[in-house]
Amino acid sequence: MTSILPWIALLLPLVSASVIIGATRPLRTLSAFISVGAVLGSFVCATLIFFQQTSAASSFSWISLGSHFSVPLGLTLDPLSRSMLFMVTGVGALIHIYSLGYMGTDEGKSRYFAGLSLFMFSMLGIVLANNFVMMFIFWELVGVSSYLLIGHWFERPSAADAAKKAFITNRLGDFGFMLGILMVWNATGSLVFGDIAAGMARFTGHPVYLTAAALFVFCGAVGKSAQFPLHVWLPDAMEGPTPVSALIHAATMVAAGVYMLVRVGFLIDASLGALQGIAWIGTITAVLAALMATQQSDIKRILAYSTLSQLGYMVMAVGLASGQAAMFHLYTHAAFKALLFLGSGSIIFMLHHEQNIWRMGGLAKRLPITFLTFAVGTLALIGFPGFSGFFSKDAILALAYERSLPIFVFAAFTALLTAYYMTRLVVVAFFGSPRSEAAVHGAEAPPVMTIPLVILAIPAALGGFGFFATRFLVLPNEKEHLLVVPTIAFGCLLVGVLSAALFYRNRSSDPIDIELFRNRFYIDEFYTGLIKATQGALASLSSFVDRWILDGAVVRGLSGSVWGSGFLLRLLQVGNLQAYGFIFGLGIIGLIYFTVFH
């Protein structure tokens, strides 16, 4: 049965964004409520779709060139997209509501909510797209809305630079993505996921081509899901308002890369080489980002590196050929990481934009609801038994244990680091004595901000249990003999928590100083140098050639020698209508002369 509901869910946020930009921009509160209304509408549609198990929607033609080329605009509705739709609109709705408080007095509130609506539209498009070009369209639109929201406070140079960096880094990944799409299209003659899946037999006998195509498609995910080596934009993206960090740079957009890989699993799983490459990229990201997180002092940046690291887990799971495990972790992560970011947002908001954990301290007493929910999020993130993250991380660890021991070792080490840096964060920010004026006077956030925290805490705590999770996805089957895996994981967790608690109890500055980690392995500096040495140098060289050789020597030489500059220059005194007319009249006369007399 076809249904119009998915289209309504997709288009409501677009309508909201257009109305705000076109009409209600001066009325800031109205704009905010339009945006919230739209996302709630989408959420209702998504809920209906989810429970009615709608499986078809009408489709349109976007580009049609007869039999040569056609791009449809159609929607995929399967269990994967239905539950993702539900999650994205659900988390999105909560964060929209939270933003009513967080951005309450912001001058650019209308712009902010228009950006959020545009983001919801683009994200839902990625979730629902049934073909590669359509997915690419929304893929790019998500990039723009992210650019707009990171750069929301565009007067700040750091925010403006971060927005630019995010967009360009993503474009780099999209370069590979588009190339992968072209290769797949060339091989199968189709862009629609269903048709490609059915035509995979065409790749038989061309394993190299297949691996290359799959890895190029993966490039898109490397950019959007901020995997090594394109991870550099995500920490900087924290310059955006905190609800944006929660929604876009933790729960949904950065997960889009993982979602896309699962969506095209038929392509990825067909190539062993691609799987291996993907698994290792995920592993490297997970470990590196966790190491970087251990030495940050900005609360949002710690969470950002943690997001990188967790995305690494998801990509690892994709590379280990288990889309289910990846999606499981994606869902639980969406809940607890959105919770953590919103919690950090309520701290930042109540402490007048203080983000340095060393200038906090003792917040557990001052912001009790924030503290309790933040604690739930932390326990879920470090994988404490019983909390959602425990189950989903365990699924990935078990998978690694089964398929690749080296990856398992790295994954377990990352789990240890996760427990370590989160304990560090909680101990320093929430316990001990207040270390700044703002921290002394901190108070609990208003209900419009704390209620979303409480709601998010529920799935963050319970989301891993089978009775809850199986409604949303097919759980990867766990084998009995893998009890060893949770045991090792719990051991890692204990080591991490205890060592951090030991190091950081009652400290007022960081006792450990590892410059390499704090400076993100100097990867950003390396890139800056690399860009300067290659693109910058090439650009200057080309510019020099163009200015002084191509233009300078050739053009001036030509005008000087061939034409006899004296005569023509005098003739062509600027503004002399007759001279121009004469020269170009000559052309016409020439034409007549040649055609008539020859």
Add this chain to the structure above:
Amino acid sequence: MLLFIVIAPLLTALLILIGAPARLTALLGSAATLIASFAAFFVYDTARGGFQFVSSFPISATWRLQFLLGADGLTLIMLLLAALVLLCAVWFTPPVEKSERLFYACLLFIAGGAIGAFASLDLFFFYAFHELALIPTFLLIGIWGSGNRSAAAWKITIYLGLGSFVLLLGLIMLYRSVPPELRSFDLRALQLVAASGGILPAAQNQIFFLLLIGFGVLISLFPFHSWAPEAYASAPAPAAMLHAGVLKKFGLYGLLRVALPLLPEGAQHWRTLLIVLLLGNIIYVGLVTIAQKRLDWMLGYSSVMHMGYIFLGIASANVIGLNGAAVLMFAHGISIALLFALAGEIRRRAGTLVFADLGGLGKLMPFAGFAFGVAAFASIGLPGFANFAAEVMVFFGAFRVGADWQGFHLFQVATVLALWGVVISAVYMLRAYRAIFMGAPNERLHSPFPDLSRTLRLPIVLLIAATMIVGFLPNTVLRLLQPTFSAPVAANR
């Protein structure tokens, strides 16, 4: 109807020259042209296809010369572009201090010449109309230009003069390559001759080369591009809008209308050369664009760079690529006109377009910041705008040529490099946007710094709407292009 569209701008220009109120008449005349073009767009019968609205006025029977007008889908899209940009350019003309009448007349002559060339089915008038449009371009730069205007006017005169000359040579050879009893200026007749093999491959190779270079100079094909940035930087904003947006498309239109269908063998022969040159446009000029330190030069170079994508669609010579090239001509025309219009307004307020002297304008001019952002994202091919739909077709069309399992060949490599160009254009556009609109307002900017007035917002909205309609629903224009590009060019089949 077509005759009206061709004559309206020229007639308006004459009316202004004899004394009608300049600005009002120009606005009315260009609005009438736009409405008529729009009507023609809807009246055109796609089921029948081919050239419609044909009207002919014999001039000389012995030379088989006639004033012959006709339009197919490709023509109509170019007419729509020309009329739309003309209206917006007139609208965006600030108060002119010296010889206001001549200024408006020049704008109308540029558009009128371009429209006439697009609508001519006769090679003679096709060429003559373009020449007619060039003269006012030089005048606009020479008289009302800024910066080093005389050098810019001089350079563009030499360049475009040479280009036109080579083009003329090519057209003459084309005319003479046909057996004497079949000779004609009528494009339709020539197409029949070409289809029956009337133009020998050897002649095709020679003529195509001349046409490629001739048209190429007019389009700023690498390495004949260095006139463009300087001319656009010196030209008053409405002139830059019209030249970069519309008149430059004459060369591309010529390749699609004359060179490719009449000389398929020649096109095939010079394909590798064309690929190399167009990559020069995309990669080399792209890098030059990154190095620019002022907005007007950067926009000029970016416009040169984007010609590379249209060339790529033309070089692929298949249905997907040709449709993509045609839509991209339209899309680029809109976005570059928008960018030059806004750059002109910034220059009028700040007195400079050097990045280092600007900054934080987003705070001072929110609407301009919004519009420039839209235009910038349109020009770097963001989905939702016509440029993206067109570039997708160009990439898919080019990638398909000669593709196999073995690896990447000429066209695949070219597509990869062209895709890299998309990254390059994001770099320079976002850098410019960052430098001009973001950050804190530059201290050197003296207040007050008014945002765009309400009357100036209408043409901006008009241009944005045009590119978004085509971007959201590319089938609206593809429907019209279908009959023209329904089959690949012969040699590529």
